[in-house]
Amino acid sequence: MNLILDFLFPKRCVGCKKLDTYFCQDCISNILQTDLVCPRCEKLAVGGQTHPICKRRYGLDGLWSLGIYQGSLREAIKQLKYGRVRGLTEALVDILIEYWVKYQPFVLDQIKKDQGAGWAIIPIPLHWWRGNDRGFNQSSLIGQILSKKLGLDYCDGLKRIRYTKSQVKLKGQQRKQNIFNAFAISPNIPISKSPNILLIDDVWTTGSTLRECCYILKRHGAKKVWAVTLAR
Template identity: 30%
Template sequence: MPALAQRFSTVFDFLYPPRCAACGTPLASEPGRRVCARCVARVELVPNPRCEVCGGPLESATSDARQCARCLAHPPRYRIARTIARYRTTAEDEPGSLPALIRRHKYGLDQSVGRALIEYLGDNLPLSANDYDIVIPVPLHWRRLWWRGFNQAALLAEEVARRLNLPLDTTAMSRRRFTPPQTAQHHDERIKNVRRAFSVPNPDRVKNRRILLIDDVMTTGATVDECARVLLAAGATSVDVFTLARVL
């Protein structure tokens, strides 16, 4: 049966060539992919030098500082944060860009885009499995999960956990309070918006464990910092953050 299914898939792809989820280019020459190599190569990386804590760019390439001004003034609860790409929110984004694809996934309710976004992770994650005991996604409130139909952070966390060969726990942390979208809020408003929004129902699931927290996009870091605070209060040893993209 598997061989027959493979033959059917090959014939179907020949008759109806799959197209890049980002730009729509036919993928006949790139079997098995959901995003063309050109779109993946267009991803804008976070410029160097980077803050050793939050992973954002430092103010000056000639500075001897190892942390950005925000992390020095307000040290986050998480240990480090790392990301793959830069996320721009400007109207100039091309339809085939990574930010446009992420927005289509989250707000266009297109679940098929989730597998495409995974290809932007590249072949080598900037993480070491030896640093963690468990992978946990930032949770959605049940109302938003019902409306969207999926948790985009959980889909990403599943792939990261698979690559690192680490256990995934999608229910260790819950979102107990419904919060308005963070999109149009500045940093201080975001902090207030997510304060006491998360909980760890069973602390034994995170106690004495090194946690890798996953989200799709990091903006000011207010959400992941509040998650880290709650996880540490529940007994976690440490919390690191990994996102697909970061607003800069």
Template identity: 30%
Template sequence: MIGQYLKKLIYPDKCIVCRTLLEEENAGYLCDKCYSFVLRNHLCPKCGRPYNIGGKDCAYCKAEDAGDITQIIALFPYKDHFRKSVLRWKYSGLRKYARGYADVFVTDLYALDKLSIEGLVPVPISEARKRKRGFNQALDLAEEISKLTGVKVYDVLKRTKETKPQSKCTKKERLSNLKGSIGIKKDSESLSLNNIAIIDDIYTTGATVRECISVIKRQEVLKSAKIYVLTVCIGI
């Protein structure tokens, strides 16, 4: 008890988004204010952005080709505190954030139940980046979601070549940068699933996810699988 108390005193629980101290009775990971910003209203049924207003077609879906994605579920817009939160998670080694994000997907949005997800496939990072960072944040998130739901993680994808960070590419470079950059691990068990969720940290142009999907869809047994995307932040 004392140990727990001291630990709280030294490492008080802070909101993983805005870092304000959480009240004792708030056992979650987000403060009430940040929690209220979770994307849940007026969502486009395909891309998950909050632009389904008055039954008009979503401007994003019109402009970009989401390809074989059945539906995207995003927690936050990729801006402000939310952007900073996800960047701290990735680059400052705050791995415990994965648990907080997973909690919102599972116990707040019920995303896994609603979509009958049968398998979680994290977006892979290259070996070099993994060595530098020490972990793949998407795999961490998938594992936390799995702990809460029992849905299995299939870490079957891998980077087959080192790519420039997408953020450093021009729009034109982005596609060719990623082409053929993702493959399936040789020893991966065959995943015969109907509903798959690709797990990602940030969805902006969707180029990486589309590359993952094209690899998945090349597997004969997955040709007609529905592919969902669970991402912490989405470019808006």
């Protein structure tokens, strides 16, 4: 099956369409890595750590994103929504880890220091809205690959319990209301074993989904929760 697909859809760079690569070196170097921001006020923050003054009991402890949602990174993320994406997702996770190690690896250093103990990776559950009706959860695939490469536990620890409208056309406050109480925690989630969590999504837009998921996790005993996204 893969052979036929490879024949019909040869591997091409998502940015410049060059053959035999999912993401060529030129397009990788065009990913815009701007400074990291605090997940609460979205102003510059060293390492993406939440400013001490922005810390909230059930709030995120930090945000790490690979780059800005534009150009080839945006193209890649769009393609993730449509099947046949394992190779591209692996390429993106490799790039993510490479950048992560290179630039302000605060949370990564912390994980290394803990030797991975107490940390787990949890994806944002499937977005139900239009544009992704194939039932494929790209955040889950990103999370699974990342967990293997970092040697961390992976867990589908959250589920959607309520239908939510597409966030795309909603404004900040509406997004927050739309997503409120939309998630629940799975009974098998190992929070006592892994109280520190990397919460994975493909894009940080207003952060309302990631904040809401963090809230649920912390209400159930999570200690540190970082959001990690491909783009913002």
